Amino acid sequence: MGKIESLILGMFFGFGPIVFCFLATVVIASVFFGKEALGPWVLWSLVPAIIIDAMFLKKWVRRAYQINNKMLAGIYLFYSVVALGLGMGVPILNFVLGIMAGVYAARRMRLTGADEQRRKQNFRKTAMFCAAVMALMCCLITLWAIAGRMIGARFETPYLSFTFTVPIFIAVVLTGGAILVLLQYWLTTIATKVTIKLLAVTHNL
Numbered sequence: 001m002g003k004i005e006s007l008i009l010g011m012f013f014g015f016g017p018i019v020f021c022f023l024a025t026v027v028i029a030s031v032f033f034g035k036e037a038l039g040p041w042v043l044w045s046l047v048p049a050i051i052i053d054a055m056f057l058k059k060w061v062r063r064a065y066q067i068n069n070k071m072l073a074g075i076y077l078f079y080s081v082v083a084l085g086l087g088m089g090v091p092i093l094n095f096v097l098g099i100m101a102g103v104y105a106a107r108r109m110r111l112t113g114a115d116e117q118r119r120k121q122n123f124r125k126t127a128m129f130c131a132a133v134m135a136l137m138c139c140l141i142t143l144w145a146i147a148g149r150m151i152g153a154r155f156e157t158p159y160l161s162f163t164f165t166v167p168i169f170i171a172v173v174l175t176g177g178a179i180l181v182l183l184q185y186w187l188t189t190i191a192t193k194v195t196i197k198l199l200a201v202t203h204n205l
Contacts, residue, residue, distance in 0.1 A: 006061055012100075013060040014053045016075065019082055021049040065108045073129065076101060080133050081140075089144050091137050091180060098130040098184045102191025110199045123192040131185035138177035145169075 025045035067075075076097065083093035105126040109119045145151075153164050164172075 009061045009064045010057060013064070014057050016078065017052040018046065018049040020078070021045045021052075065104075065111050076129070077133060077136075080137055084137050084140060089141050091134065091141070094134060094137055095184060095187055098127075098134070098188040099191040101126055101130050102188040103195045106192045106195035106199065110196065119196065123189065126192065127185045127188040130188045131181045134181050134184040135177065138173070138180055142173050142177075145173075 022042065022045045025042060079097055080094055083097055084091055087093050102123070105122055109122055114122065150164050151166060151169050155161060155164060
């Protein structure tokens, strides 16, 4: 494993405890101490995150391609929710996660010396999982839109204006969701294929 790859994996795994401790601290501090106490508590949330990274990050990076599938699924789901939140309900960063999953899957299959049939099965499962998670994110976006009272809202542009009635809202949700899910599947699949080809070329150099 090269230094650049180790750095990328370290950033990926190291970011998780920071985000988790931050969110947990915000929720707990808000419930027990009120929002006015968030400032100092948020800063203190970095302490356990730094301790966790200091204790386990090197081990996580070293065994990055030996993590079991259930753990990988949990990590991907966690980051997917975080990515959706950072994108304010727009799943742009979720597409990036799907591409990263494809690259990871290709690298893992290469390191394990998997044959062509096993690779195809793994790549298909990876793409299907990422697409399924995107479908779940679309459900969260839909709930977000309903909570934000989008149904009945007026949509105005210089070229088009309409009211989000229930039929229009359902049509937008179903059409947009299908496009996002299919695009995620395609991007993840392309990422696996491109990565495995690049790895084969660099291996032969």
